[in-house]
Amino acid sequence: MATMMSSKRGTLIVVVGPTGSGKSALAVELAQHFSAPIISTDSRQVYRGMAIGTAQPTPQEQAAAKHYFIADRDIHDEFNSGRFEQEALARLDELFKTHEYVVAVGGSGLYVQALCDGMDDLPEADEKLRSELKQRLEREGVESLVAELRELDPEYASQMDISNPQRVVRALEVCLLTGKRYSELRSGRSTERDFNIVKIGTDMPRDILYDRINRRVDMMVTDGLVDEVRALLPYRELNSLQTVGYRELFDYFDGNSTLEEAIELIKRNSRRYAKRQLTWFRRDSSIGWFAPTDLDAILSFIDAATKQE
RNA sequence: GGUCUGAUGGGCGAGUGGCUUAACCAACGGUCUGCAAAACCGUCUACAGCGGUUCGAAUCCGCUUCAGACCU
Secondary structure, three states, X not given: OHHHHHHOOOEEEEEEOOOOOOHHHHHHHHHHHHOOOEEEOOOOOOEOOOOOOOOOOOHHHHHHOOEEOOOOEOOOOOOOHHHHHHHHHHHHHHHHXXXXXXXXXXXXXXXXXXXXXXXXXXXXXXXXXXXHHHHHHHHHOHHHHHHHHHHHOHHHHHHOOOXXXXXXXXXXXXXXXXXXXXXXXXXXXXXXXXXXXXEEEEOOOHHHHHHHHHHHHHHHHXXXXXXXXXXXXXXXXXXXXXXOOOHHHHHHHOOOOOHHHHHHHHHHHHHHHHHHHHHHHHOOOOEEEEOOOOHHHHHHHHHHHHHHO
16 A cells, blocks of 8 residues: 555644643654644634633744644634634645644644544635524524524434534524535535544543643643733633633633632633543544653554555 | 430532422533534432331431530
Protein backbone atom coordinates (compact mmCIF):
# COMPACT_ATOMS: atom_id res chain seq x y z
CA MET A 1 0.00 0.00 0.00
CA ALA A 2 3.00 2.25 -0.35
CA THR A 3 1.42 3.61 -3.48
CA MET A 4 -1.49 4.90 -1.42
CA MET A 5 0.99 6.72 0.75
CA SER A 6 2.52 8.56 -2.15
CA SER A 7 -0.86 9.90 -3.21
CA LYS A 8 -1.19 11.70 0.07
CA ARG A 9 0.33 15.08 0.59
CA GLY A 10 1.39 14.61 4.17
CA THR A 11 0.17 13.57 7.57
CA LEU A 12 -2.13 15.42 9.92
CA ILE A 13 -1.60 14.34 13.50
CA VAL A 14 -4.84 15.10 15.31
CA VAL A 15 -4.67 15.38 19.09
CA VAL A 16 -8.01 15.22 20.88
CA GLY A 17 -9.22 14.63 24.41
CA PRO A 18 -11.08 16.23 27.28
CA THR A 19 -10.20 19.66 28.55
CA GLY A 20 -7.29 19.63 30.94
CA SER A 21 -5.92 16.29 29.76
CA GLY A 22 -2.63 17.68 28.50
CA LYS A 23 -3.38 18.06 24.81
CA SER A 24 -1.63 21.39 24.30
CA ALA A 25 1.67 20.34 25.80
CA LEU A 26 1.66 17.08 23.89
CA ALA A 27 0.90 18.91 20.67
CA VAL A 28 3.90 21.16 21.15
CA GLU A 29 6.13 18.16 21.78
CA LEU A 30 4.86 16.47 18.64
CA ALA A 31 5.24 19.67 16.67
CA GLN A 32 8.86 19.93 17.71
CA HIS A 33 9.52 16.28 17.02
CA PHE A 34 8.08 16.45 13.51
CA SER A 35 9.02 20.07 12.77
CA ALA A 36 5.35 20.67 12.31
CA PRO A 37 3.12 23.71 12.72
CA ILE A 38 -0.02 23.47 14.83
CA ILE A 39 -3.63 24.06 13.86
CA SER A 40 -6.03 24.56 16.75
CA THR A 41 -9.39 22.80 16.55
CA ASP A 42 -10.83 24.71 19.46
CA SER A 43 -13.97 26.75 18.93
CA ARG A 44 -13.14 29.24 21.68
CA GLN A 45 -9.39 29.64 21.61
CA VAL A 46 -9.73 31.31 18.22
CA TYR A 47 -10.87 34.51 19.86
CA ARG A 48 -8.79 37.37 21.13
CA GLY A 49 -9.31 38.50 24.71
CA MET A 50 -10.10 35.04 26.04
CA ALA A 51 -6.60 33.80 26.71
CA ILE A 52 -7.02 32.83 30.35
CA GLY A 53 -10.49 31.32 30.42
CA THR A 54 -10.00 29.19 27.34
CA ALA A 55 -6.51 28.08 28.38
CA GLN A 56 -4.89 29.21 25.18
CA PRO A 57 -1.35 27.95 24.63
CA THR A 58 1.14 30.01 26.60
CA PRO A 59 3.53 32.45 24.91
CA GLN A 60 6.30 29.93 25.48
CA GLU A 61 4.29 27.19 23.78
CA GLN A 62 3.44 29.49 20.92
CA ALA A 63 7.11 30.37 20.58
CA ALA A 64 8.02 26.69 20.49
CA ALA A 65 5.72 25.97 17.56
CA LYS A 66 3.79 28.07 15.08
CA HIS A 67 0.10 28.02 16.03
CA TYR A 68 -2.84 28.80 13.75
CA PHE A 69 -6.41 29.58 14.79
CA ILE A 70 -5.32 30.85 18.18
CA ALA A 71 -6.52 34.34 19.16
CA ASP A 72 -6.67 35.38 15.54
CA ARG A 73 -10.11 36.91 15.38
CA ASP A 74 -12.44 39.19 17.26
CA ILE A 75 -15.17 37.96 19.56
CA HIS A 76 -17.66 39.77 17.32
CA ASP A 77 -16.62 37.80 14.25
CA GLU A 78 -18.92 35.12 12.93
CA PHE A 79 -17.24 31.80 13.17
CA ASN A 80 -18.53 28.25 13.08
CA SER A 81 -17.60 24.72 12.15
CA GLY A 82 -18.31 25.24 8.47
CA ARG A 83 -16.06 28.25 8.19
CA PHE A 84 -13.47 26.48 10.22
CA GLU A 85 -13.44 23.60 7.77
CA GLN A 86 -12.87 25.93 4.84
CA GLU A 87 -10.25 28.06 6.48
CA ALA A 88 -8.40 25.17 8.04
CA LEU A 89 -8.37 23.25 4.77
CA ALA A 90 -6.95 26.27 2.98
CA ARG A 91 -4.33 26.66 5.65
CA LEU A 92 -3.40 22.99 5.46
CA ASP A 93 -3.10 23.25 1.72
CA GLU A 94 -0.44 25.89 2.23
CA LEU A 95 1.31 24.14 5.07
CA PHE A 96 1.63 20.80 3.31
CA LYS A 97 3.62 22.54 0.58
CA THR A 98 6.46 22.95 3.01
CA HIS A 99 5.76 20.44 5.77
CA GLU A 100 5.35 16.71 5.81
CA TYR A 101 3.55 16.79 9.14
CA VAL A 102 1.02 19.15 10.66
CA VAL A 103 -0.41 18.79 14.15
CA ALA A 104 -4.03 19.62 14.96
CA VAL A 105 -5.10 20.02 18.60
CA GLY A 106 -8.31 21.00 20.24
CA GLY A 107 -11.30 19.80 22.14
CA SER A 108 -14.13 20.80 19.83
CA GLY A 109 -15.36 17.50 18.49
CA LEU A 110 -17.46 19.05 15.77
CA TYR A 111 -14.50 21.06 14.50
CA VAL A 112 -12.32 17.99 14.40
CA GLN A 113 -15.05 16.18 12.50
CA ALA A 114 -15.39 19.08 10.07
CA LEU A 115 -11.68 19.03 9.41
CA CYS A 116 -11.23 15.28 9.11
CA ASP A 117 -14.50 14.15 7.56
CA GLY A 118 -15.89 17.29 6.01
CA MET A 119 -19.37 18.72 6.19
CA ASP A 120 -22.15 18.48 3.65
CA ASP A 121 -22.89 21.44 1.47
CA LEU A 122 -25.53 23.03 3.67
CA PRO A 123 -26.34 26.70 3.95
CA GLU A 124 -24.95 28.70 6.80
CA ALA A 125 -27.42 30.21 9.23
CA ASP A 126 -29.33 33.12 7.79
CA GLU A 127 -29.47 35.85 10.38
CA LYS A 128 -32.97 37.06 9.57
CA LEU A 129 -34.55 33.64 9.32
CA ARG A 130 -32.85 32.44 12.44
CA SER A 131 -34.04 35.35 14.55
CA GLU A 132 -37.55 34.82 13.20
CA LEU A 133 -37.43 31.18 14.16
CA LYS A 134 -36.10 32.04 17.57
CA GLN A 135 -38.93 34.47 18.15
CA ARG A 136 -41.42 31.82 17.15
CA LEU A 137 -39.69 29.44 19.49
CA GLU A 138 -40.23 31.82 22.37
CA ARG A 139 -43.79 32.72 21.51
CA GLU A 140 -45.17 29.41 20.33
CA GLY A 141 -42.80 26.88 21.84
CA VAL A 142 -40.86 24.06 20.18
CA GLU A 143 -44.04 22.12 19.39
CA SER A 144 -45.00 24.65 16.76
CA LEU A 145 -41.63 24.39 15.04
CA VAL A 146 -41.66 20.63 15.27
CA ALA A 147 -45.10 20.60 13.67
CA GLU A 148 -43.81 22.57 10.73
CA LEU A 149 -40.74 20.36 10.44
CA ARG A 150 -43.04 17.34 10.30
CA GLU A 151 -44.60 18.90 7.22
CA LEU A 152 -41.33 19.80 5.52
CA ASP A 153 -39.18 16.85 6.53
CA PRO A 154 -41.16 14.09 8.22
CA GLU A 155 -38.26 11.68 8.04
CA TYR A 156 -35.88 13.85 9.99
CA ALA A 157 -38.59 14.98 12.37
CA SER A 158 -39.27 11.38 13.31
CA GLN A 159 -35.68 10.48 14.10
CA MET A 160 -34.35 13.63 15.66
CA ASP A 161 -34.43 14.81 19.23
CA ILE A 162 -37.48 17.03 19.00
CA SER A 163 -36.97 18.39 22.48
CA ASN A 164 -33.77 20.07 21.40
CA PRO A 165 -34.79 23.52 20.16
CA GLN A 166 -31.40 24.29 18.64
CA ARG A 167 -31.55 21.28 16.36
CA VAL A 168 -35.17 21.82 15.42
CA VAL A 169 -34.39 25.40 14.45
CA ARG A 170 -31.43 24.38 12.33
CA ALA A 171 -33.33 21.63 10.51
CA LEU A 172 -36.20 23.96 9.78
CA GLU A 173 -33.81 26.66 8.72
CA VAL A 174 -32.11 24.40 6.18
CA CYS A 175 -35.44 23.27 4.77
CA LEU A 176 -36.73 26.80 4.39
CA LEU A 177 -33.48 28.11 2.97
CA THR A 178 -33.01 25.39 0.38
CA GLY A 179 -36.55 24.27 -0.31
CA LYS A 180 -35.29 20.74 0.22
CA ARG A 181 -35.49 18.29 3.05
CA TYR A 182 -32.70 18.47 5.59
CA SER A 183 -32.55 14.69 5.71
CA GLU A 184 -31.93 14.41 1.99
CA LEU A 185 -29.13 16.95 2.08
CA ARG A 186 -27.25 15.05 4.75
CA SER A 187 -25.09 12.51 3.01
CA GLY A 188 -23.83 10.79 6.13
CA ARG A 189 -20.63 10.16 4.25
CA SER A 190 -17.23 11.58 5.04
CA THR A 191 -15.01 13.31 2.53
CA GLU A 192 -11.73 11.68 1.63
CA ARG A 193 -8.87 14.05 2.40
CA ASP A 194 -5.67 14.27 0.43
CA PHE A 195 -3.57 13.91 3.57
CA ASN A 196 -3.18 11.08 6.07
CA ILE A 197 -4.90 11.45 9.40
CA VAL A 198 -3.68 9.94 12.65
CA LYS A 199 -5.74 10.57 15.75
CA ILE A 200 -4.27 10.60 19.24
CA GLY A 201 -6.53 10.86 22.30
CA THR A 202 -5.22 11.94 25.67
CA ASP A 203 -6.92 10.59 28.75
CA MET A 204 -6.29 9.58 32.33
CA PRO A 205 -8.25 8.21 35.28
CA ARG A 206 -11.33 10.30 35.85
CA ASP A 207 -10.51 11.39 39.38
CA ILE A 208 -7.09 12.61 38.33
CA LEU A 209 -8.54 14.46 35.36
CA TYR A 210 -11.14 16.16 37.53
CA ASP A 211 -8.52 17.13 40.05
CA ARG A 212 -6.44 18.69 37.29
CA ILE A 213 -9.47 20.56 35.99
CA ASN A 214 -10.33 21.89 39.43
CA ARG A 215 -6.80 23.06 40.05
CA ARG A 216 -6.53 24.62 36.62
CA VAL A 217 -9.62 26.71 37.31
CA ASP A 218 -8.06 27.97 40.54
CA MET A 219 -4.96 28.82 38.57
CA MET A 220 -6.99 30.73 36.00
CA VAL A 221 -8.44 32.84 38.78
CA THR A 222 -4.98 33.49 40.14
CA ASP A 223 -3.87 34.47 36.66
CA GLY A 224 -6.56 37.12 36.36
CA LEU A 225 -9.63 35.41 34.94
CA VAL A 226 -12.00 37.73 36.80
CA ASP A 227 -10.52 40.81 35.15
CA GLU A 228 -10.50 39.15 31.76
CA VAL A 229 -14.19 38.40 32.07
CA ARG A 230 -15.02 41.84 33.47
CA ALA A 231 -13.58 43.41 30.33
CA LEU A 232 -15.89 41.26 28.20
CA LEU A 233 -19.02 41.94 30.25
CA PRO A 234 -20.49 44.42 27.71
CA TYR A 235 -20.44 41.73 25.02
CA ARG A 236 -21.86 38.91 27.11
CA GLU A 237 -24.61 38.13 24.61
CA LEU A 238 -22.16 37.15 21.89
CA ASN A 239 -22.00 33.51 20.96
CA SER A 240 -18.27 33.50 21.53
CA LEU A 241 -18.92 34.24 25.18
CA GLN A 242 -21.39 31.44 25.78
CA THR A 243 -18.45 29.69 27.30
CA VAL A 244 -17.59 27.93 30.52
CA GLY A 245 -15.63 30.28 32.73
CA TYR A 246 -17.33 33.37 31.36
CA ARG A 247 -21.05 32.87 31.89
CA GLU A 248 -20.55 31.91 35.51
CA LEU A 249 -18.61 35.08 36.19
CA PHE A 250 -21.15 37.23 34.33
CA ASP A 251 -23.64 35.88 36.85
CA TYR A 252 -21.30 36.83 39.66
CA PHE A 253 -21.06 40.39 38.31
CA ASP A 254 -24.85 40.47 38.23
CA GLY A 255 -24.82 39.74 41.94
CA ASN A 256 -26.47 36.36 41.47
CA SER A 257 -23.69 34.49 43.18
CA THR A 258 -20.60 34.96 45.24
CA LEU A 259 -17.19 34.67 43.64
CA GLU A 260 -16.63 31.38 45.42
CA GLU A 261 -19.89 29.98 44.08
CA ALA A 262 -19.04 31.11 40.58
CA ILE A 263 -15.67 29.41 40.76
CA GLU A 264 -17.26 26.18 41.97
CA LEU A 265 -19.69 26.32 39.06
CA ILE A 266 -16.86 26.85 36.60
CA LYS A 267 -15.21 23.74 37.97
CA ARG A 268 -18.38 21.70 37.75
CA ASN A 269 -19.21 22.89 34.26
CA SER A 270 -15.67 22.22 33.11
CA ARG A 271 -15.98 18.67 34.46
CA ARG A 272 -19.24 18.21 32.62
CA TYR A 273 -17.71 19.60 29.48
CA ALA A 274 -14.85 17.12 29.78
CA LYS A 275 -17.36 14.30 30.11
CA ARG A 276 -19.22 15.37 26.99
CA GLN A 277 -15.95 15.56 25.10
CA LEU A 278 -15.11 12.02 26.16
CA THR A 279 -18.54 10.85 25.04
CA TRP A 280 -17.98 12.44 21.66
CA PHE A 281 -14.49 11.11 21.08
CA ARG A 282 -15.14 7.64 22.46
CA ARG A 283 -17.27 6.69 19.51
CA ASP A 284 -14.43 7.41 17.09
CA SER A 285 -12.70 4.04 16.94
CA SER A 286 -9.78 5.40 14.93
CA ILE A 287 -8.46 7.30 17.94
CA GLY A 288 -5.50 5.82 19.75
CA TRP A 289 -5.73 6.62 23.44
CA PHE A 290 -2.69 7.40 25.56
CA ALA A 291 -1.52 9.05 28.72
CA PRO A 292 -0.46 12.55 27.63
CA THR A 293 3.12 11.96 28.74
CA ASP A 294 3.59 8.62 27.04
CA LEU A 295 5.48 10.11 24.12
CA ASP A 296 7.26 6.91 23.10
CA ALA A 297 4.05 4.95 22.70
CA ILE A 298 2.45 7.85 20.87
CA LEU A 299 5.34 8.18 18.44
CA SER A 300 5.32 4.50 17.61
CA PHE A 301 1.56 4.61 17.13
CA ILE A 302 1.97 7.46 14.67
CA ASP A 303 4.79 5.62 12.98
CA ALA A 304 2.76 2.45 12.60
CA ALA A 305 -0.30 4.32 11.38
CA THR A 306 1.55 6.23 8.68
CA LYS A 307 3.26 3.10 7.40
CA GLN A 308 0.00 1.20 7.14
CA GLU A 309 -1.73 3.51 4.72
C1' G B 1 -24.23 4.51 85.25
C1' G B 2 -28.91 7.31 83.98
C1' U B 3 -32.18 10.47 80.82
C1' C B 4 -33.32 12.47 76.20
C1' U B 5 -32.84 13.10 70.91
C1' G B 6 -31.45 11.18 66.43
C1' A B 7 -29.96 7.42 62.86
C1' U B 8 -33.22 7.89 55.26
C1' G B 9 -29.73 6.48 48.48
C1' G B 10 -22.57 9.69 47.06
C1' G B 11 -24.37 14.63 49.45
C1' C B 12 -28.43 17.48 51.33
C1' G B 13 -33.21 16.60 52.72
C1' A B 14 -38.62 15.79 52.93
C1' G B 15 -42.08 12.05 54.13
C1' U B 16 -45.56 10.04 61.43
C1' G B 17 -49.07 2.84 58.52
C1' G B 18 -51.43 1.52 52.52
C1' C B 19 -49.95 6.53 45.27
C1' U B 20 -44.35 8.81 47.49
C1' U B 21 -39.18 5.90 42.17
C1' A B 22 -40.15 12.96 47.03
C1' A B 23 -37.34 17.20 45.50
C1' C B 24 -32.63 19.19 44.73
C1' C B 25 -27.31 18.63 44.05
C1' A B 26 -23.20 15.63 42.72
C1' A B 27 -21.98 11.48 39.78
C1' C B 28 -22.66 8.30 35.62
C1' G B 29 -24.27 6.99 30.45
C1' G B 30 -25.78 8.93 25.77
C1' U B 31 -27.16 12.29 21.31
C1' C B 32 -24.39 15.29 17.96
C1' U B 33 -23.32 18.01 9.93
C1' G B 34 -22.57 25.99 10.12
C1' C B 35 -24.61 28.48 17.95
C1' A B 36 -20.85 22.77 19.62
C1' A B 37 -16.82 25.20 26.05
C1' A B 38 -23.53 25.11 22.65
C1' A B 39 -28.22 22.58 22.96
C1' C B 40 -30.63 18.24 24.47
C1' C B 41 -31.89 13.11 26.44
C1' G B 42 -31.46 9.10 29.95
C1' U B 43 -29.78 6.45 34.69
C1' C B 44 -28.97 6.06 40.09
C1' U B 45 -35.99 2.55 43.84
C1' A B 46 -32.60 4.27 50.06
C1' C B 47 -34.84 4.15 54.73
C1' A B 48 -28.75 1.45 60.94
C1' G B 49 -29.46 -4.17 62.54
C1' C B 50 -32.71 -7.92 64.58
C1' G B 51 -37.44 -9.28 66.29
C1' G B 52 -42.59 -8.04 66.94
C1' U B 53 -47.68 -5.65 66.05
C1' U B 54 -50.68 -5.37 61.47
C1' C B 55 -54.02 -7.65 55.76
C1' G B 56 -49.94 -3.86 55.08
C1' A B 57 -44.48 -0.29 58.11
C1' A B 58 -39.26 4.15 56.49
C1' U B 59 -43.53 5.58 59.45
C1' C B 60 -46.10 1.80 65.76
C1' C B 61 -43.57 -1.42 69.87
C1' G B 62 -39.06 -3.99 71.97
C1' C B 63 -33.95 -5.11 71.99
C1' U B 64 -29.00 -4.17 69.84
C1' U B 65 -25.36 -0.92 67.59
C1' C B 66 -23.76 3.98 66.60
C1' A B 67 -23.91 9.46 67.15
C1' G B 68 -25.03 13.86 69.80
C1' A B 69 -26.93 16.47 74.12
C1' C B 70 -27.78 16.59 79.19
C1' C B 71 -27.72 14.58 84.37
C1' U B 72 -25.25 12.08 88.59
